[in-house]
Amino acid sequence: MSTKSSPRAPQRPRTASPNRRERATDLRAAGSAAVPTFKPIHTRRTFEEICERIREQLALGVLKPGDKLPAERELAQQLGVSRNVLREALRSLEMAGVLRLQKGVKGGAFIQQGDTRRMNEVMRDMLSLGTISVRELSEARVHVLDLVVQLACANARRGDLDALEANIERTELATKEGRLLDRVECSREFYKLLAASTGNKVIAMIVDSVTEIHMRFVYAKVASSGVAMARLAEKRRQFLAALSERNVALASRLLRSHLESVQRMLEQDPGAMSLHVALADVQPGLRR
C-alpha cells in the first residue's frame, strides 16, 4: 500500500491481500444492484490472479502461441510478487497445456498450441473422483460415435479414408503376428482417425477423451485375459466400405453392433473392469 517510493523496495511490500479483498468486493457490488445475501467472496490468491491475468492476455490476442513470457525473475518483479508464487501460477498453466517451460539461456515460458489431450485428463479425473461412472462414459461414447459416423460420412475426405485403410492394414499385421496389445493400440488410433475425419476438432476432442478411457479398459482386459475381438480387421473393412460409400445407415449399424460386442466382452468378467486396473498406471503406448 502507501506510496512505494523506494526504488527497490527493500522492506516487504506486503500489500497483496488487502488490495485483492477490495477488488473482490467491488466486483460483487457491480454484479447486481440490490443483493439480498452476500457470502461467497472467497478471497483471491495471487496465483489465481496471475493465471487469470495471463489467460486474459491470451483471450485478448496479446499473447499468441509461440510467444515468450518475460523471464521468471523479471515477470515476478513486474507483477510485484515473489518468484515462488509466480512459479505456482506458471506451473498451473503448464499443466493446463497453455505454457511450456524451457530451460537454459533463450529458454523461458512459451505459449503453446492448445493440447486437446487435456480433455482426456479431465475425463480421467472425473472418473477417478467418482463424478462420472463407467456406464455413463460408455453410453456417451456410443451416442457420440453414432454422431461421428454421420459427420464422417458427410465430411470424410480421401486422405481420411486412406489413413483408416492404412490403420486397418496395421491391425491385420498385428493380428497375424499375435501382438494383441499392439492391436489395441491400433483400435485406439482407428477411433482417433475416425473422429478426425469429421473435420471438426471439437467433436474429435470429445471422442478422443471418451475413447482414451475406454481403451484403457480394453487394454487391461486384453492384457489380463489374452482374449481378443474376433474378425476385427474384417469388421473394420466392412465399416470403412460403408463409410466410403457414404452409407450412413449401414456404417452406423455396423459400428453400433461392434461396440455392443466389445461391451459384452468387457462385461463378461466384471472383476477386470475395475477402475483401478484401468486407470492406475501408465501403459507405455497410451501415455503422452
Added chain:
Amino acid sequence: MSTKSSPRAPQRPRTASPNRRERATDLRAAGSAAVPTFKPIHTRRTFEEICERIREQLALGVLKPGDKLPAERELAQQLGVSRNVLREALRSLEMAGVLRLQKGVKGGAFIQQGDTRRMNEVMRDMLSLGTISVRELSEARVHVLDLVVQLACANARRGDLDALEANIERTELATKEGRLLDRVECSREFYKLLAASTGNKVIAMIVDSVTEIHMRFVYAKVASSGVAMARLAEKRRQFLAALSERNVALASRLLRSHLESVQRMLEQDPGAMSLHVALADVQPGLRR
C-alpha cells in the same frame, strides 16, 4: 539418495534430479525391447512426479473425495522435497479441481468432488489458443444438442421437465421486466437443465462446455446491441411440450430451428463476434 541416516537432514539432500534421470531412462528402456531412435525423454520434474503420485492414489481408490492429505510441511518431508515444489504440485491439482486447499488449523488439502466445469476451461483455452474455431464449436454444439434432445426425450423425468418449466417462467418474467442479460442467464440455465435431463453426466458436461462459450457470445451481443431473441419463452414452451410428449422429431426440429435463428442473430454483426469480447473478461453471472 544414499542412506539418509541423519534424523533431520540438516545439509541439503540435493539428490533429486540425478535420480529422476535414471528412473526416466529405465522407463524408456522398459518401454520396448529394441528401440531404433531414442530422443524424446524430456526429464521428469519433481512436481510432475508428485501430481502423478497423488492421481495414482486417487485412481487406486486410496484417496477419495473428502479425504485430507497430510499437511504441506509433513507431506513435503515424506516425499523428500521442498515445501515450495510440493506447493507447485498442489496448486496444479487445485486448478485441476482435484483438491481444495483450506487454511487454518484443521485446514489442509482436501480431495474434492469432481468439478465438471473444468471442461469449460479446456474449451475456453482451446479457443483462446486458436486450436479450435468458433465455427467448429457452434457446429459441434448443434450436433450435440440434437443428440441431447433424443436422449432427453427418452430419459427426462418429471422433475427435469418441472425444472425446465420453472426456468421458462423466469425467462418470461425477465422478458416482461426488460432484464435482457438476466434472460441470457436463463438461456444458459435452460441448456444446462436440458443437458441434465439426459441423465448422463458425461453428455451433460460436454453440452455445458460448449454452451458456456456460446452464451458468452450471446451475452456480449445482447449487452452491446440491446437486441434480443423474439418470442423466446413461447418457443421454449413449444419445445418443452414436444419434449414432454416424447416427440423426438418435433422437439429436434424446434430446437434446430431456434439455434439457427440465434446463429443468424449473432452473425448479423460480425464485429461483435470477436473472441476477445466474448472471452476476455468475466461477466458476473457466468463465472464460477
Added chain:
DNA sequence: TTCCATTGAATGGGTGATCCATTTAATAAT
C-alpha cells in the same frame, strides 16, 4: 454451570536469498 473472550498452535499463503543444472552464444585455442 454456562457463556463468551482470549490465547496459542497448526496450517496454508507468501517472500527473498541462494544454489544447481541446462542451454546457448561468445570467445579462445587449435
Added chain:
DNA sequence: ATTATTAAATGGATCACCCATTCAATGGAA
C-alpha cells in the same frame, strides 16, 4: 575453419522465514 572453453541467462529446487486465518483449548465473567 573448426573445436573446445567460458560465461551468462534461465528454469529447477531448497531453505528459512514471516503473515493471516482458523479453531480448539483455556480461563474468566455472568
